[in-house]
Amino acid sequence: METSSTSGATGAESIVVENLQKRYGDFEALSGISFSIKPGEIVGFLGPNGAGKTTTMKILTCFMSASGGSARVAGFDVQKDSTEVRRRVGYLPENVPLYDEMIVFDYLRFVAELRGVAKGRREERIRAVAELTGLGQVMGRTISELSKGYRQRVGLAQAIIHEPDVIVLDEPTTGLDPNQIIEIRDVIKTIGKEKTIIFSTHILQEVTAVCDRIIIINRGQIVADGSLHELEERVANAEPGLVVRYEGEATDALYAWLAGLAGVEGVAPVGGRPGSCTYRLKTLDKATTRRALLAGEPGVARELLELREAEPTLEAIFRLYTGGETEEGASLLSVPVSASAASVKGDEVVAQRGEAPVEASAENLNASDAEVAESMAEDAAAMDETSEPEEVSRG
């Protein structure tokens, strides 16, 4: 597979989006967005429900045409050179289009052929992606038997089997349990060591776990674009504060005392551990507030267990850039995932290859996968005529 550097690439960027627009009838889903992504970057495309993430990704992967503007992926225009783009892009759609009755190995071989992997390299590529995505144990299993986490791994495997330069992942961890989320994130980080990745999420923690950079989209417009550090700094400047933790339970007296301290403009309880209470203080004059805190006051002051600068939260970043608004008032639910959570054990049963093969066909896919199946068929038609045909789906 060629890389962008040997292709028709016209610049150093992996993705260049300029004034991209999309209308669904009268509704403007993308209002002229622009951004670019360099080779090797892992970019989180963050936004609430209905922000325009999937629409953007479908355009970047040639599943949908834009209403205006342009997008280049790996040096090729998505509109004019869609065949070239498809060769160089790997896509994990929101609903992974898997042939449920196929065996994992056969499915990957089928996709490898569709994506133009030379016959002599297919087994090697299947082995490589199986190792990378941790599919080794389930290669002989029927896809319908797989857990959601393993289905997602198969989805990732099919997205990278043809060694694309650019990988587009649409909400890759949605619907997974916390352990599966950690595992998929690890796979994404591993893939991202060599490839350019853009992935969408509405889970704020996701971006800190995986990304170099965040692009925030809201109501079809890019509202922020920068490294996590840059965005955090902007929030810290916009919402400066201190965090204090006292021994004992929260009381109205303590709250009132904190609210009245010099420099304090707001007080918010932020939970705490048993036997202590924690508050976030908004203050424009941290030095003055810090002195007042340390001076204490008879009657309300208790043992100060902790005093530190308030870290900007991702929620605050989002609030700052979107005004906290989401289409339909949907909240940005964050799913905190403990890095120490135990990892999921691999599926214990390892079926043998050679089970009844299932022919890959559009009928084997569910309705929501139809457009992807259609595109795969187009891929198949566009396959290099010189590549040797091979029967697919043999066990």
Ligand SMILES: Nc1ncnc2c1ncn2[C@@H]1O[C@H](COP(=O)(O)OP(=O)(O)OP(=O)(O)O)[C@@H](O)[C@H]1O
């Ligand atoms: N085929 C369509 N016809 C009409 N409107 C559409 C269509 N697809 C998407 N939309 C609308 O376009 C807007 C952007 O949708 P999109 O799926 O791109 O958002 P998203 O950011 O991916 O949201 P989510 O996080 O919920 O997947 C939404 O208001 C959506 O309702």
